[in-house]
Amino acid sequence: MSGGQETAPLLTAEEVTRVYVLGRDNEVHALRGVSFAVDHGEHVAIVGSSGSGKSTLLNLLGALDRPTSGHVRYHGRDVRDMDDTELAQLRNADIGFVFQSFQLLPRLTALDNVVLPLVYRPGSPRERRERARLALERVGLADRVTHRPGELSGGQQQRVAIARALVTEPALLLADEPTGNLDSRTGEEIMILLEELHRDRGTALVVITHEAEVAARAARRIELRDGLIVAEAA
């Protein structure tokens, strides 16, 4: 799973910028030079209001995008040196995404949704289903395996999404406003679940949020404003 030495950080960002060219003379500088590191097993919150550049940072940390300049390194390896296939493999092996809008496929059962990332790695269908079932059990949905997303509550849907993120046993759980579409009680439950997984499995947890309470739960907070880090607090 981890190619680098255990002492090296899981991921580093060095002077990362991201410029979107929307048209001639119309450039948006979403990130203006951001540097930080995330260690194995760390819990970090990235905080910022909308337009602060946190979504752009999420895409870069999730290896869905490459920086305009600077470096994002996983296990010491720069994502700019990886082609699309290698990025896909990195996402599959090391990153578990949890989205604000859950991003479940409505026509698939909870089990098939959790199987999804396993389809892109070797293994037998039976083995995949067994792992997915265990993951659903872990998030407390053992009795919802054959339900489709439309038949589940928001909190349950997010639990399915978390099961999908952890089924590959990634080094990093990358959660984008995981409680944004949930009421405060359910949101609290989801955060507790994410933190349990982080603790029990030693998975690094990076939560991107604009909510102060969610951010306050992290061991370390990085605050973004206008594409720059304005504060970093432990």
Added chain:
Amino acid sequence: MSLRESLRVAMQALRANRLRSALTTLGVLIGVMSVVLLVAIGQGARSEITGAIEGLGSNLLFVLPGDGDFGGGPQRSSFQLDDVERLDRALPGGEGRAAGYVIGGEAVQAEGNRFNATVFGITENYLGVVDRTVARGQSLSASDIATGRRVAVLGATSAETLFPGQDPIGRTVSLGAIRYRVVGVLDRVGTTAFGPDVDRQVLIPVSAAQRLFGSTRIDAIFVRAESTVGIEADREAARAALAERLDEEEFSVVSQDEIIGVVGDILQILTWVLAAIAGISLLVGGVGVSNIMLVSVSERTREIGLRKAMGARTRDITRQFLFEAVALTGLGGVVGLGLGIAAAEVVAAVAPVPAEVTWWSIALALGVSVLVGLVFGVLPARRAGQLDPVAALRHE
């Protein structure tokens, strides 16, 4: 992602949109069905007609008016009665192998029954040359022919229609104002799809027929070769004999194989034209598949973004959508093939022309339907594979 997994995912997506999948595949289904059915009819007609020509007897040479270019339409004959004799004498290895005839449609009457027959005025050796036999009574004798005696031999259908339930031998039939005595009835040949129905014949001496039709000519001459080996020698002899009197453009000597070849080629082209016309509907079906796949890619942009975030490579996504397209057209191909074969069976049972489902039309239909899926699936599939995961995940 394994091929099996790609296929499973593709089938899952198609099942999720059953009605749309069914309607999309209908275009390809109809296309494949048309190809199989029309090719079957074309092939059936071809083998029926070439079979009918073969039924005229093998080792037969046809001496026909004109230069042998069938595209020019019917040619007026320049043959005369003594050309038949000249030709017969010229053939190597003995006489009696050439026979000429004049042909015309004529109303025949007998005891109140009326019948539109094909009247053949024949020379002496006609029945032997075309390999026909007399069932009852006798054939026209040499002296009947030489003297133009008013006697007739009836085809099986002619006899039954003119003399239902009676023995026609010794009775008389009227052709125009002239009465002929029936001396024989021919064996039944059965219906053929090519040329006049020989069971509706009335055979009379050639000179009597010439008087009846007001003609001095012979329409065509048949030569029976002794063997397939001797057929070229016979052809040369016949050509040389006629060239003494006629221009080269006025006659041609063709073998049965050549006629089968020419007719078979024409019908093969017809079959291909039918297949091509049906192929157009297959093409239209392919465009429909392409269209629906583009809609599907656009509808599932977020799914594509999600799959990429989960580790799907460009090629995994491309393959998934390509498999969907091929599954759609392949399914249409298999069902269309089944319906096409069934329709061909129905046509064969109902129509006089049999339909013949050939292995190549099956292979072609299935191959082309899969190919259509690949060709028309590539564009949508590539578009899906190349979607940017960030933009795709945000797609509404």
